[in-house]
Amino acid sequence: MGRRVRVRAPATVSNLNCGFDVLGFALNEPYDIVEVELTRSRSVEIEAITGCETLSTDPGKNVVGAVLTALSSAAGRESGFRVRIEKGIKPGSGIGSSAASSAAAALAGNLLLDNIFSVSELVRFAMAGERLASGTAHADNVAPALYGGITLVRSYEPLDIVQLHVPGALFCVIIHPEMEIRTSVARSLLDPHVPLATAVRQWGNVGGLVAGFYREDYNLISRSLEDFVAEPKRAALIPGFRELKESAIKSGALGAGISGSGPSVFALCRGAAAAGAVLKSMQEVMMTAGLEFKAYLSPVSLRGAETC
Numbered sequence: 001m002g003r004r005v006r007v008r009a010p011a012t013v014s015n016l017n018c019g020f021d022v023l024g025f026a027l028n029e030p031y032d033i034v035e036v037e038l039t040r041s042r043s044v045e046i047e048a049i050t051g052c053e054t055l056s057t058d059p060g061k062n063v064v065g066a067v068l069t070a071l072s073s074a075a076g077r078e079s080g081f082r083v084r085i086e087k088g089i090k091p092g093s094g095i096g097s098s099a100a101s102s103a104a105a106a107l108a109g110n111l112l113l114d115n116i117f118s119v120s121e122l123v124r125f126a127m128a129g130e131r132l133a134s135g136t137a138h139a140d141n142v143a144p145a146l147y148g149g150i151t152l153v154r155s156y157e158p159l160d161i162v163q164l165h166v167p168g169a170l171f172c173v174i175i176h177p178e179m180e181i182r183t184s185v186a187r188s189l190l191d192p193h194v195p196l197a198t199a200v201r202q203w204g205n206v207g208g209l210v211a212g213f214y215r216e217d218y219n220l221i222s223r224s225l226e227d228f229v230a231e232p233k234r235a236a237l238i239p240g241f242r243e244l245k246e247s248a249i250k251s252g253a254l255g256a257g258i259s260g261s262g263p264s265v266f267a268l269c270r271g272a273a274a275a276g277a278v279l280k281s282m283q284e285v286m287m288t289a290g291l292e293f294k295a296y297l298s299p300v301s302l303r304g305a306e307t308c
Contacts, residue, residue, distance in 0.1 A: 003112055007107045009032055010026045011097075019206050022153040026304055071110065098141075099142045102125075104145075120161055167300075225257065244256065244286070247282055
């Protein structure tokens with residue numbers, strides 16, 4: 001007892017336009033840090049949360065509590081956990097806030113329990129946090145938050161995570177408007193029935209995007225970054241979304257779209273210089289509109305959750 005570990009887990013971009021609930025990648029920053037200490041209490045105690053005043057310290061209402069409870073139950077251990085959470089990713093930002101905390105908690109708990117679970121099993125535990133946060137146990141954020149790089153959820157039942165090739169010059173720009181969109185609200189806008197012709201176009205883009213990653217064919221990546229399912233329904237939730245997307249593409253982005261459920265908007269770029277130009281252009285759109293925002297520029301990161 002008394003053993004303690006600190007784990008950092010990164011923000012993530014999910015969906016990548018065409019890959020709703022199945023594609024995602026990790027960023028260098030921002031990130032969450034979860035510090036977990038092993039105790040004899042047989043329960044989860046969230047001692048403190050910094051960086052966000054709205055999250056509950058009740059373990060039944062916090063994703064970290066949900067993850068650690070699921071983890072300890074599966075391990076068959078009687079140990080408990082004392083937790084401190086440092087939020088660097090704003091909840092409801094669309095860049096995997098709940099996923100980062102969930103992934104960090106899963107890795108930290110596993111390390112304290114003698115590393116008895118595989119990374120793929122940790123994804124399943126982290127999904128318990130996503131279920132609490134959004135009502136749906138999706139893995140497109142928690143998988144890259146744990147593995148790093150670009151991941152594909154080939155199947156949910158059984159869970160099958162595939163790590164994809166990351167082109168060396170692939171960079172991402174994120175514009176995060178200072179507002180919150182709850183994942184559950186964004187999901188409620190989607191039509192559960194997708195016309196066959198629309199589905200075929202979407203499947204073609206998913207295949208094209210994955211092929212583009214492996215071939216490092218940036219033109220193919222660009223052609224495949226289209227979303228016919230979620231973006232048409234969700235775009236109206238984000239002030240200035242159309243202007244941001246148009247600005248990014250005109251400035252040289254391979255493509256742009258809604259990160260996760262929004263409100264963050266991402267743009268994929270070839271190389272740091274192109275990403276810098278796209279960042280400047282998107283910032284100008286936000287400043288001209290008088291909208292508060294945060295901005296990030298990062299390569300697609302190969303680093304997932306790790307001790308710090």
